[in-house]
Amino acid sequence: MQTRFSPEQLADPDTLTSESVVRRCVHCGFCNATCPTYALLGDELDSPRGRIVQIKEMLERDAVPTVETVRHVDRCLSCLACETTCPSGVSYRRLVDHARAYIEARYRRPPGERLTRALLAAVLPYRRRFAIAVRLGRLMRPLAPLVERVPGLGPAAAEMLRLSAAPTAAVAQPVAVVDRPVRRVALLEGCVEPVVGGQVQAATRRLLARMGCEVVAVPRAGCCGALSHHLGREGQALAFMRANVDRWSEAIDAGVDAIVVTASGCGTMLKDYGHLLRSDERYAERARRVAARVRDISELAAELGLPAATLEDAPAIAYHATCSLQHGQRIRDVPKHLLEAAGFRVSLPTEAHLCCGSAGTYNILQPAIARRLGARKAAALDAAAPAAIASGNIGCMAQIARFTATPVVHTVELLDWATGGPKPPALDTHGDG
Ligand code: SF4
Numbered sequence: 001m002q003t004r005f006s007p008e009q010l011a012d013p014d015t016l017t018s019e020s021v022v023r024r025c026v027h028c029g030f031c032n033a034t035c036p037t038y039a040l041l042g043d044e045l046d047s048p049r050g051r052i053v054q055i056k057e058m059l060e061r062d063a064v065p066t067v068e069t070v071r072h073v074d075r076c077l078s079c080l081a082c083e084t085t086c087p088s089g090v091s092y093r094r095l096v097d098h099a100r101a102y103i104e105a106r107y108r109r110p111p112g113e114r115l116t117r118a119l120l121a122a123v124l125p126y127r128r129r130f131a132i133a134v135r136l137g138r139l140m141r142p143l144a145p146l147v148e149r150v151p152g153l154g155p156a157a158a159e160m161l162r163l164s165a166a167p168t169a170a171v172a173q174p175v176a177v178v179d180r181p182v183r184r185v186a187l188l189e190g191c192v193e194p195v196v197g198g199q200v201q202a203a204t205r206r207l208l209a210r211m212g213c214e215v216v217a218v219p220r221a222g223c224c225g226a227l228s229h230h231l232g233r234e235g236q237a238l239a240f241m242r243a244n245v246d247r248w249s250e251a252i253d254a255g256v257d258a259i260v261v262t263a264s265g266c267g268t269m270l271k272d273y274g275h276l277l278r279s280d281e282r283y284a285e286r287a288r289r290v291a292a293r294v295r296d297i298s299e300l301a302a303e304l305g306l307p308a309a310t311l312e313d314a315p316a317i318a319y320h321a322t323c324s325l326q327h328g329q330r331i332r333d334v335p336k337h338l339l340e341a342a343g344f345r346v347s348l349p350t351e352a353h354l355c356c357g358s359a360g361t362y363n364i365l366q367p368a369i370a371r372r373l374g375a376r377k378a379a380a381l382d383a384a385a386p387a388a389i390a391s392g393n394i395g396c397m398a399q400i401a402r403f404t405a406t407p408v409v410h411t412v413e414l415l416d417w418a419t420g421g422p423k424p425p426a427l428d429t430h431g432d433g
Pocket residue numbers: 024025026027028029030031032048049082085086087088089090
């Protein structure tokens with residue numbers, strides 16, 4: 001696609017990157033076929049190709065974003081299915097990330113939206129604040145139908161209350177002692193997963209110990225920055241990234257050779273640190289070093305080899321490949337193969353490329369589209385009548401669980417169970433297996 005950026009505009013590294021992305025696009029529209037918003041809404045402006053054109057025009061003209069452009073960029077899930085499909089290698093994520101930051105800096109949203117976004121940015125990335133918010137949300141959940149009617153703020157606030165229903169599992173973390181470790185690894189604890197998915201990290205620690213890994217604590221490592229990044233709050237996101245690069249660089253210097261991630265959305269962000277901090281002279285090199293050591297738990301398990309499976313009569317599982325794993329990190333079949341190696345019978349849903357609608361804060365900010373995607377995904381997974389649904393990201397697990405009675409667990413909980421760990425709590429609760 002031709003562009004008309006001036007040399008002055010191209011002096012900005014983000015504009016330069018966006019220009020090269022746009023020029024790669026040949027406008028063929030193959031990406032439209034796998035875009036969830038285009039599938040639901042059927043509007044070219046809600047397709048990747050349509051968004052590329054709108055973002056290009058906004059950036060070229062240095063324009064104040066229009067309500068229309070903001071609406072269509074906001075509706076994008078950043079699922080990156082379009083990147084997987086594109087035959088020309090268009091790195092759409094660079095363009096939409098730039099557009100989100102540009103909009104955040106130059107567009108004044110209505111008061112309700114501003115408040116919602118400010119609240120999300122002030123609460124979600126901070127573990128303690130998020131834990132308090134979840135407790136408060138549970139108390140106030142019966143008020144959701146009333147809250148929904150508050151103009152501007154209502155639908156998002158009501159959705160937050162409904163999401164606070166996700167069961168918390170604050171499991172005490174066992175300290176794994178490994179005599180002669182084959183690897184020293186740090187586990188990304190993050191902000192949301194320890195509050196609503198403590199069982200995931202407990203299972204990961206057990207599995208890592210069984211695979212011969214010593215898990216090293218990295219104090220003060222915090223949110224990966226993805227939530228702020230996708231809200232267009234680059235200043236906040238960069239602050240999180242720099243703090244983490246400091247902490248993990250120290251850990252790497254002390255002998256940690258992998259940073260293990262169980263929330264695939266965070267993993268995609270961490271693997272991108274090298275690019276996101278490329279213009280920061282103090283951090284660029286260390287950010288690349290950190291990013292190169294990031295491993296999704298499924299990658300590391302495949303690399304080290306699963307311990308022998310001990311589970312008799314492992315149940316049937318439907319596997320949901322999260323967008324951040326299959327499109328963001330291009331890890332597609334590894335988790336399914338691991339589950340099969342552990343003895344589970346694994347089915348994949350139809351439309352496996354489609355997003356479940358979780359997408360970070362998307363299910364709060366765009367609840368109508370997110371609900372349709374969540375219901376569609378859950379129905380596709382349930383078609384095989386599985387005993388459980390497995391996925392690799394806490395946000396996707398909570399989203400899918402809202403639309404199905406089938407227990408939803410993290411892939412690592414099943415791998416841990418099959419190789420000697422306890423049965424996942426969600427399966428026990430459902431009295432299944
Ligand atoms: S598939 Fe790639 S090249 Fe074709 S329109 Fe989409 S982004 Fe552009």
